[in-house]
Amino acid sequence: MKGSGRVSYANPLNDVIYLVRRRDNPANDAGRNVDTMIHELMHIWAYQHSVKENRMASYLLGHLRRGTHGLVERTHVAFHEGFAEWAKDRVMHDAFGRNLPPVPSRRASGAASFSEVEFRDEGWVALFRLLDEPVLKNVDFSRESGNRLLDRLDRPPLKYRNCRVDSLPFPRLLKILERGDTDIKASQMNWDDFFREAVRRKFLHQRNMAIYRAMLDPAKTATDVYAAMCDPLVLERGQFDPDSPIHKAPTRPPISAKPLK
Numbered sequence: 700m701k702g703s704g705r706v707s708y709a710n711p712l713n714d715v716i717y718l719v720r721r722r723d724n725p726a727n728d729a730g731r732n733v734d735t736m737i738h739e740l741m742h743i744w745a746y747q748h749s750v751k752e753n754r755m756a757s758y759l760l761g762h763l764r765r766g767t768h769g770l771v772e773r774t775h776v777a778f779h780e781g782f783a784e785w786a787k788d789r790v791m792h793d794a795f796g797r798n799l800p801p802v803p804s805r806r807a808s809g810a811a812s813f814s815e816v817e818f819r820d821e822g823w824v825a826l827f828r829l830l831d832e833p834v835l836k837n838v839d840f841s842r843e844s845g846n847r848l849l850d851r852l853d854r855p856p857l858k859y860r861n862c863r864v865d866s867l868p869f870p871r872l873l874k875i876l877e878r879g880d881t882d883i884k885a886s887q888m889n890w891d892d893f894f895r896e897a898v899r900r901k902f903l904h905q906r907n908m909a910i911y912r913a914m915l916d917p918a919k920t921a922t923d924v925y926a927a928m929c930d931p932l933v934l935e936r937g938q939f940d941p942d943s944p945i946h947k948a949p950t951r952p953p954i955s956a957k958p959l960k
Contacts (some may be wrong), residue, residue, distance in 0.1 A: 707739055709740075709746065714743055714747065716739045733791075737787045738784060739783070741782065741783040741786035741787055745782055745783065745786075746779075748877045748883065749876065749884070749888075750883065769820070771819070773818075774818055774890075777819055777822065781819075781821070781822065781826075782827070784820060793869075799831075802835075802848045803829065803847060803848070803915075804846055805843075805914065806843075807824075807847070809822075810917060812918065813915065813916040813917070816890070829914055829915070830866060830911070831867065836862040836929075841921035859928075859930065860930050861930040862929035865902070865903045867897060867902055871902050875893065875900070890912075891908075912927075913926075913927040
């Protein structure tokens with residue numbers, strides 16, 4: 700296909716991918732862009748493992764100008780777009796060695812509130828990236844820059860202990876959709892039903908829903924994330940809190956440069 704105003708897309712009704720040639724803008728020429736090809740291919744995979752994807756086609760036809768990215772009206776639309784984008788990143792990493800995107804911060808979804816996260820493809824991309832992080836408890840949630848977290852920790856902050864959070868590697872994420880005779884339905888492509896299915900399949904423990912919510916809620920803080928993920932450090936008699944100011948090592952006053960008389 701050729702055109703300057705059209706976009707590439709995967710049709711869920713006939714399993715055909717339409718790639719738009721952009722001669723006016725070679726950088727966005729889908730005929731030469733592997734990322735676009737794999738993104739659309741992962742759409743087809745998801746369509747083939749879902750039920751009633753005519754809803755996606757109907758939504759696409761009704762929103763040709765607005766598109767299916769960013770804030771949308773249906774969670775299943777955001778889910779499909781988020782899955783295709785994250786699956787593309789994972790395939791590019793596994794097949795070609797490209798680095799995965801950085802661990803997202805609580806602002807990565809672009810949502811104004813948590814209730815908006817599941818209506819944004821960026822919200823699902825951020826969730827899938829967090830779920831795929833193998834040692835998420837060692838990520839420093841207190842230091843972020845824009846949409847990404849900056850550092851990793853050798854251990855959790857001193858005020859917490861027994862930090863635990865389950866991961867959901869990419870192959871298991873695929874199994875959430877790939878259910879054999881009971882493929883995932885469009886009505887189940889929302890935050891609550893996604894986690895219920897992961898818990899039912901024993902991929903995640905129930906407590907993880909609150910943990911990942913804290914990680915993606917723009918109103919939450921790093922303290923909220925650690926409180927959901929860890930146990931508070933309960934001090935026994937004779938112990939001390941290393942973070943308490945009264946237990947910190949005294950600092951030596953600065954040496955004056957003024958000469959002695």
